[in-house]
Amino acid sequence: MLTRKQQELLLFINTRLKDGGVSPSFDEMKDALGLKSKSGIHRLITGLEERGFIRRLAHRARALEVVRLPEQLSPGVVTPKVAEPATSPRFRPNVIAGNFRANLTGREAKGDTEAVSLPLYGRIAAGLPIEAMRDNSSSIEIPASMLGGGEHYALEVAGDSMVEAGILDGDTVIIQRCDGADNGTIIVALVDEAEVTLKRLRRKGNSIALEPCNPNYETRVFGADRVRVQGKLVGLLRRYH
Template sequence: MSQASTHYLHRRPNLPLAHSWVSIEGVDLVEIPLLGDVSAGMPIEACPTNGSIRAPSRMVRRNTYALRVRGDSMIDCNIFDGDVIIIERQESAENGETAVVLINHQEVTLKTLYIEKTGVRLQPANTSMPPIYLKNSDIQVLGMVMGVVRQRELTH
């Protein structure tokens, strides 16, 4: 017999993403749209879906949505394959912020964004994966990570 265990990780502001998580209780849950998948690896085609997920209200702001993570490129930031990330819709990111990025209007990925002289570097949080280098005009920031909803199967 198995059942799902849900954990909620909330991002504390002004800290590097790898060190910013605090576990919070799943009380006062609100429903937000689950808009599809985001790659934590090689970028994948943006394929919107219509679903929803429940998240603690303190993770939710005005323009909040969720995406399911596919891949292992952000494991050093405590974001794993199968996690659902809570995103605040935003069109810009500070240097060193972890963001959901649209590449060439067709692929989405989750990476840490670094602004460099020649363009931007999308850096994975996994030492076994290389960064992606692009021109500023090739990317569009879609949002910032505010939280993680992690569901794991528990077997008895």
């Protein structure tokens, strides 16, 4: 599952490659998506590459190849129409705002119940942050013995940045809702009130570090006012095919 911004960027790159055979520059991508810095484009590109949608071509500047497109676009995302540079150099995707919510509600296990039906939300990035879409139509049955006190919810994992903690792409993690956690705890972190990610929490002074469990990924550091704890990891389910 791609975020809306990832889909917009992927479609923009694909359209530019088809039109001229050359991928757009980071500055062009930044302007096209209305982002303030190229670092945001770098994160989107890395996320698309990680999920197998694009490939960087070695020894060639600005060389990107679209490997595949999503089988189905998220609601409200359509293939953009890129205007000719002579008339309008800025890419303006036609996007209808989706119903994205950052706060994730949970469900509490009560009494002697053997199983609890927990809300199952969209895929959470164990790589780069993605928007979390609240979807009350999906749920998953969890043995009550896996849950402690308080409310819980489930999330599907996308990415491989937590593999050394035993969390793989496609796993379902069980999260206990809380607004604080000890250093070293694997948490669901809400970044800038818009994105969520699954990482290990590290605090130092007024900074919060979101630490991956894979040496191929960098620890990201934020001011304490930019990160809110949405819950902590208490269980994991894995389906073998």
